[in-house]
Amino acid sequence: MSNSTTDDSLITTEVQTDSNDGREAPAAGTAVAARDLDVFYGDEQAIDDVTMEIPEKRVTALIGPSGCGKSTFLRCINRMNDMIEICRVEGDVEFGGKNVYDPDVDPVALRRKIGMVFQKPNPFPKSIRDNVAYGLKIQDFDGDVDQRVEESLKGAALWDEVKDQLDSSGLELSGGQQQRLCIARAIAPDPEVILMDEPTSALDPVAASKIEDLIDDLAEEYTVIIVTHNMQQAARISDRTAVFLTGGELVEYDDTAKIFEDPEEQRVEDYITGKFG
Numbered sequence: 001m002s003n004s005t006t007d008d009s010l011i012t013t014e015v016q017t018d019s020n021d022g023r024e025a026p027a028a029g030t031a032v033a034a035r036d037l038d039v040f041y042g043d044e045q046a047i048d049d050v051t052m053e054i055p056e057k058r059v060t061a062l063i064g065p066s067g068c069g070k071s072t073f074l075r076c077i078n079r080m081n082d083m084i085e086i087c088r089v090e091g092d093v094e095f096g097g098k099n100v101y102d103p104d105v106d107p108v109a110l111r112r113k114i115g116m117v118f119q120k121p122n123p124f125p126k127s128i129r130d131n132v133a134y135g136l137k138i139q140d141f142d143g144d145v146d147q148r149v150e151e152s153l154k155g156a157a158l159w160d161e162v163k164d165q166l167d168s169s170g171l172e173l174s175g176g177q178q179q180r181l182c183i184a185r186a187i188a189p190d191p192e193v194i195l196m197d198e199p200t201s202a203l204d205p206v207a208a209s210k211i212e213d214l215i216d217d218l219a220e221e222y223t224v225i226i227v228t229h230n231m232q233q234a235a236r237i238s239d240r241t242a243v244f245l246t247g248g249e250l251v252e253y254d255d256t257a258k259i260f261e262d263p264e265e266q267r268v269e270d271y272i273t274g275k276f277g
């Protein structure tokens with residue numbers, strides 16, 4: 001049975017696939033939709049009533065001043081916030097026609113569909129091959145692992161640099177190569193969405209520029225959602241930009257050109273022109 005991503009693969013127990021309680025399904029072409037999303041750490045609210053639809057196979061940038069909730073929002077999408085005990089999420093995050101917070105969703109299966117790349121490259125102390133194959137082993141992948149490793153390294157624009165040293169440690173690579181290795185690891189399980197939390201901020205400009213080019217290529221196949229502090233980067237690489245301001249409020253969300261050239265909100269213009277933040 002296959003009906004796009006209304007996935008049996010997301011859930012551990014058998015449920016009806018149209019079990020979204022009559023909520024409006026995301027419009028065609030929407031990869032992820034947040035609806036009335038609130039997030040709290042204890043009593044502190046980090047995301048305030050955010051509703052947004054993120055288009056598939058596009059790059060969506062999340063920008064805003066420090067502490068405005070960008071990373072929190074990103075982590076809601078694949079339930080990485082589950083790891084933070086005091087974190088409470090209210091509202092929905094829809095993916096594949098299902099709320100990822102429904103009790104029958106398996107967060108591990110979800111994270112195979114929605115991979116993540118972090119600020120600091122974090123390869124495992126394993127060979128390059130094993131780093132990429134890691135997620136496949138967990139999911140009992142029954143295809144050709146070497147072939148998938150090669151495809152993933154190619155997809156991360158790293159294959160040519162490492163094809164003769166697949167058994168060397170991933171930790172021996174440069175910072176930029178390590179980050180591309182982490183991207184290869186994220187795409188190996190064949191996700192639909194890749195979340196990136198400031199993926200270039202720990203890299204030198206040349207390595208960062210390679211990752212930016214790669215992100216552009218990745219968006220042909222995947223939905224990319226990226227948190228960045230670098231407004232030039234958001235302007236360069238994203239199709240849509242969401243501006244969060246203090247208190248976890250989504251102030252404006254539009255085509256990137258519109259946000260940077262003619263924002264509706266004065267607060268957004270002030271932020272983009274460097275008046276605060």
Ligand SMILES: Nc1ncnc2c1ncn2[C@@H]1O[C@H](COP(=O)(O)OP(=O)(O)OP(=O)(O)O)[C@@H](O)[C@H]1O
Pocket residue numbers: 041046064065066067068069070071072073084086
């Ligand atoms: N693990 C946590 N425990 C408690 N509070 C947290 C935790 N993570 C984030 N917060 C709080 O939630 C709010 C939003 O933080 P978040 O890291 O999501 O913002 P951000 O916009 O990504 O910031 P930055 O740009 O500095 O990374 C902040 O007030 C922060 O202190």
